[in-house]
Amino acid sequence: MSDQAPANTETALPKDLAAEKGLVNVQIDGAWIQVPRGTRMIEACKMAEKEVPHYCYHPKLTSPGNCRMCLVQMGMPPRLGPGQDPSYNEEGFQDIGWMPRPVIACANTVSENMGIRTTGDLVENCRKGVMEFLLINHPLDCPICDQAGECRLQEFSVDHGNGISRFRESKVKKPKNVPVGDRVRLDDERCIMCSRCIRFMDEVAEDPVLGFTQRGTHTTVTVHPGQKLNSNYSLNTVDICPVGALTSEDFRFQMRVWFLKETNTIDTNCGTGCNTTVWTRGNKIFRITPRQNDEVNSTWMPDSHRLSFDHVSADDRLTEVLLRKEDGQHQVSTWETAITQSAEALKAFSGEEIAVIGSANQTNEELYLLGRVAQSLNTSHISTVGRIGESDGKLISADRNANTTGAQLIWQITPDEQLTSIREGVQQGRIKALICSQEDLLSEAGFTEEDLEKLEYLVVTATNANGTARHANLVLPAATAFEKRGSLVNVAGRLQKLNPALLVPGDARDDWQILNTLFASISGEDGFGSLTSVFKELTSQTESFSGQTYSSIGDQGVVITQTGVHIPLIEQEATRKSSGQIVG
Amino acid sequence: MDPFFIFITVVKIITITFLVVLPMVAYAVYAERRFSAILQDRVGPNRTMIPLKIFGAKKDLNLPLGGLTQPIADGIKFLLKEDFTPNHVRKPFYWLAPALTMVPSLVTVAVVPFGSDLRLGDRIIPLSVADINIGPLFVFAVSSLAVYGITLAGWASNSKYSFFGGVRACAQMISYEIALGLSIIPILLIMGELNLNEIVKYQAANGWLIFPFWGEGLSLKGFLLLIPCLISFIIFTVSIFAETNRMPFDLPECETELVGGYHTEYSSMKFALFFLGEYAAMIVGSALIVTLFLGGWSLPFGWSESEFMSSGSIPAALIHVGCFLTKVIAFILFFIWVRWSVPRVRYDQLMKLGWVVFFEAALVNVFLTAFILYYVR
Amino acid sequence: MAEIKVIKRPQLSLGDKLYLPAIAKGLFLTFTHAISSLRGTTRGAKKMRSSGLGVTMQYPEEKWDDSLPEYYRGVPALVTNEEDREKCVSCQLCEFICPPKAIKITPGEIPSDDPWAKVEKRPQAFDIDMTRCIYCGMCEEVCPEEAIFLRKDYVVTGSDRSEMVHDKDRLYEIGGKRVGLVNKWNDLK
Structure with a gap:
């Protein structure tokens, strides 16, 4: 002292x-x-x-x-x-x-x-100098560069750059337009050698195919000879590239980023529920990028999941209510007639003759309403279709359904345990009517066309035309995950929110509205006025959800139950963080 | 009744209405557009052609007519446009109003002498449809009916702009009728005559009322009477402007405040009737001024009194008709000239002018004339 | 506090009150205009290339085209350079800046067998809706490639709305070739 x-x-x-x-x-x-x-x-x-x-x-x-x-x-x-x-x-x-x-x-x-x-002068002069060096060999092709608008080099050259070039010699020529992988294009002239992509492939994707060669004036990022940047996480390198050196094949030259509207939502391709941002213009999705959530997906996302949005505007998208006529052909109808007719038809069967099959990709609200529909039909035959694959040890969960945990919490049963008995019931003719929501029974569920033929009445809600819909007496066009609001619970028990990025096309409707009107016309009750009131009733009926509101879920979600499942990539990141390799 | 009289009257009606007045109305519109353009350093409608293409010809006929076919094109357009009747109007009156505006203007033409009497054999044919002895009174009686058309249009249209236009027109026309009526009493005092043809004949012999430089007009009395005549002339002319809703008194349809005024809700031929009614009123007004103050069909300096001109032969009658039409056309051009030179007055100024200035002035003028007539021999 | 200024009403003379002198003055003024109009001596008639009546030029026969100023903003059009390369690379900055949203661009990639494959990007479709265009020239100003220019043409007609949308071919037809512009995609590139 x-x-x-x-x-x-x-x-x-x-x-x-x-x-x-x-x-x-x-x-x-x-x-x-x-x-x-x-x-x-x-x-x-x-x-x-x-x-x-x-x-x-x-x-x-x-x-x-x-x-x-x-x-x-x-x-x-x-x-x-x-x-x-x-x-x-x-x-x-x-x-x-x-x-x-x-x-x-x-x-x-x-x-x-x-x-x-x-x-201060020192810092600012240093930045100016660094910017000048970085820009010496950088090509002036911002007009054709997809990164323009979200390019750090652009932003910092506005903030700290000189505005003019003092470089009189010819710029260094490097490989341009190189397809380093099936989904990634590389432009080496734009590269500023930050090595983020190399480190990502090495440390996170654990597939170190990228590296620097010809170090010196001609330092070049390249893919290892004989290898390709084909890891299922390769598009994350495009996200972290601060300039336009790595660009996505899928998004390449599609739209300038400043036209795109961002919607924060979540991925529904597997149980992990990666947080995402959906980039749209008009009623069209242009790309999907991961959104940081250190408890779910860090800042990464698998390529297979971010590229799966083609079905939204596919040719087989259903946009009209279809009623099957006597001759087996479908005819366009209206919601009112369709719902009234199906309610009448379903009420003609006894509870034991009806089964309900939902999808574990649906939101909690929809699953809850599906449960209410089953209840009002006096049936206990309710099931989802389970999809178990293999975890890739990073972000893709073994459970390929997005909301299995939610279904379990809401229905208080193992969601897919009754599937086999329902299928057998249909085959044996015990079950005569079936409501199928957002599932194709001919694929994972194991039904055959003959089974579906045996049914006396089949109601299907679907986004795209499929084999089940072909056999349905009534096909109701529904919304994809990009068009609806709702909540899901991921494999680790985190309640997350789904936000609509697009408008529902044509005559199609949001699933909760379909199930709500179906429930109302079967039970004769009023039904729910809004999605919020569905969620409110759901939280009051299900213990794990109690006290939750849409605002309490927020952008990052909340843990509502412990499932014992962990996301491998988050654990790997925690290890590297505790060892001091990364900041995290 | 004399069948020849009926025949000749029908001929006169048809000739005057369809060959003189209606073409004059159409071409008054054209004249208005061309003359206003010239006053404003513009060109005006100068290139309407004859669209032969729509009849299958290879080329349109483009004669150097200077746009003289424009009124025909306008007429066709008015006839072919959609005749739209809004849903909120009072339909019978809405349909009646345009006719009520057009008809009085045409009926007043009946008493206007278009030329000197025509002598066919031993018959004397006056060149007016109805050679009656109450000429000016007939004119006032009929032309005041025009106010019904406009007021009815304003009320039946059931819209605020039309209504205001109608109310304004009503008030304005009634106010100025008083000045109008009082202003010609001096003339009647001088003439002692209500027949328009006789009035013209008197002027032919004794000098036009505001240009009395031959015959009796050269006497002291003639010069003294020039004063009340000029006052009468000014009041009468300005009142005619107000009566016909012309600039600077076109408040019933002043577009800055009332959109289209009483004809806001009208379209197609119904609108055209208002439009043409206004021009017809202008022509009749001009004809009346010419007849009362400018000697009607008579030539100046007593030339009409010569043996040939007063013989009633066809050439003489035609010269007189030409003289009359020249005067009328000159006066129409004056109407147009005033419209494009003088800005619109305010409504209170309009009413003040009518009630406070013209009414009193016309009244005093009557006494002045009577005084002169009584004391100056 | 603001100073209150009292302005006296003008004192009208008897002549002013009578209106008549003022009306006569007005009539005289318009009359002089009519006379000079008829004689073709209206002020500015020569400069405006008048037809002999007033100052009005007879439009389709006579045109202003040769005296349009350098900065005249007519229809927007795309241009090609000396080597017939389309200069537009579909960066979509004009689409972004366009105040009435008249421009719509669909970007596309240049195939690798194209001689200009190194430019990589060009518009697949480029539509300017001339019923929306306000001729502000912002597209020309914002263009980083000197590819879009406002021409001196101003006569745009069509018998329906679709004819008023200029597509890429039409835009290049109007724009034609421009020489001497900056060439970013030269041999050094």
Whole structure:
């Protein structure tokens, strides 16, 4: 303790107060904040809401520090001579001795009494210099580059660039338009050698096919000879590429990003329920990208899931209510006649003669309404179609249905346990009428065309034409997961929200509305006025859901039950984080 | 009744209505457009052609007529446009109103003498449809009926703009009829005669009322009477402007406030009837002014009194008719000239002018004339 | 506080009150216009290439075309360069900036066997709805490739709405070839 310290020697210094909580004091652009010990400088700046531009740094990947864009000025307390005591100012901090050269913020950690300047002549000149170097060989093809509009190089050259080039020589020529994988195109001239894609393939996708060759003036990102960038996670490299070097084959030259409307929703291709952003213009999906949720999908997403939206605008999309005539042909009808007719027809059967098959890809609200429909028909034959595949050890869950957990919680049974008995009932003629919601019975469910022929009455809701619909007495056009609102529970027991990115085409309707009118006309009750009221009743009837509302779910979801299932990729990330490889 | 009289009257009606007045109305519209264009450094409608193509010819006939076919094209357009009757109107009156506007204007033409008497053998044929002894009174009686058409149109249209237009027209026309009526009393005092043909004959002999430079007009009395005649002339002319709803008194249809005024809800031929009624009223007004103040069909300086001109032969009658039409056309051009020179007055100014200025002035003028007539011999 | 200024009503003379002199003055003015109009000596008649009556030019026979200013903004059109390469790369900036949303572009990739395959991108379809276009010239200003220009043409007619939509072929037909523009896609590229 210094005798010069104006503070009472009995009151503790800020550094001691912070140390008790495992924090350190850092001065960022003149203001002192406390951050956890071991935080990277760039993260500390983020906490202080100061922007540090960067390209190569990504919190989910290791930090090689090779883009040099995040240079900041660092200052430390003066090194003490032998026997010298530190001196503290009025606030209890030591004076900061500023270093004459900058350091990179992404690979250095903070320490007690450290100072960081994210502005000032030194920092700004450094950024300007780095930008100039990065832009020397960068082609001027923003007009044809898909990254334009979300390109960090574009943004930072506006903020920190020179505006003109002093480079008079010819630019370095590198390979352009290289199909490095089936889904990714590479333009090496645009590459700024941040190595994010290389690190991602190595660390996260665990398929290290990318690397630098010809290091020096002609450093080139290439795929290993004889290999291809065909990992099921390859499109994540396109997402993290800060420039337009890696572009998606699927989205290539489709639409400029500034025209697209973003809708935050979730993926329904498997039980993981990756958080996604759907990018639309008009009533058309252009691409799907992952959205950060550190408990579900980190910032990644499998290619197979993000590219599965073709069925939304496919030719076989159902947009009209279809009634089957005597001769087996379907005829366009209206909702009113269809629902009344089917309610009449279904009520003619006894409860034991009716079965209900739903899809575990449907939302909680729809499954709840499906349960109510079964209830009003006095049947206990209700089931989903189970789909068990193999987990890929990352984000694709073994359960390929998005909402099996939800079905289990709502119906209080193993959702697909009755499927076999229903199928046998149909085959033996015990079950004469069937309601099938959003499933094709001819595929995973194991029904045959002969089985469906035996049914006296079959109601099908479907988004696209399929074999089951062909046998149906009534086909009701429904909404895809991109067109409806609702909630789902993923394999780890997290309740997440589905948001509509598109309008339902033609005469098709949102599934909850279909089931609601069907329920209302069978039971004679009023039905529900809105989706919210369905969810409200669902939460009051099901224990796990109690107290939840759409706003409490939020964008990141909430855990409502423990299933014991973990998402492998999240666990891998936790390991790397605890070992200090990544910031996380 | 004399069959020849009936025959000749029918001929006169047909000739005057369909060969003189209606073409004049149509071409008054054309004249208005061309003349206003010239006043404003423009060209106006100058290139209407004959569309032979629609009859299957290879080329349209494009004669250098300077747009003289424009009124025909306008007429065809009015006839072929959709005749739309809005749902909210009072239909019988809505249909009646346009006719009520057009008819009085045409009926007043009956008493206007178009030329000197024609002598065929031993018969004397006056060149007016009805050579009656109450000419000016007939004119006032019939022309005041036109106000019913306009007021009815405004009321039957059942819309606020039309209604305001109708109310304004009603008030304005009734107000100015008083000034109009009072302003010609001096003339009747001077003439002692109500037959328009006789009035013209008197002027032919003794000088036009506002240009009395031959015959008795050259006496002291003639010069003194020029003063009340000029006052009468100004009041009468301005009142005719107001009566025909012409600029600067076209408040019933002033578009900045009332869209189209009383004819807002009208389209096609019904609108055309209002439009043509307005021009017909203008022509009749001009004819009346010419007859009362400018000597009607007579030539100036007593030339009409010469043996040849007063012989009643066909050439003489034709010269007189030509003289009359020239005067009328000149006056129509004056109407148009005023419309494109003088801005519209405010409604309160209009009423003040009618009731406070013209009414009093006309009244005083009657006494002034009587005084002169009584004391100056 | 604002200063209150009292302005006196103008004192009207008897002549003013009578209106008549003012009306006569107005009639005289219009009359002089009529005379000079008929004689073809209206002010500016020569400059406006009048037909001899008033100042009006007789439109289809006489046109302003040769005296249109350099900056005249007529119909927008796409251009090709000296080597007949379509300059547009369908960056869609004009579609974005267009205030009345008249432009609609469908981007497309240039096939690899095309001589200009290195440009990679070009419009598959490029429609400008001339019933929407307001001739503001923002598309020309925003274009990074100098590919769209507002021409001096101003006569756009069509007998129905679909004829008023200029497609890519029509736009190149109007625009034609332009030389001496910046060539970003030269041999060095």
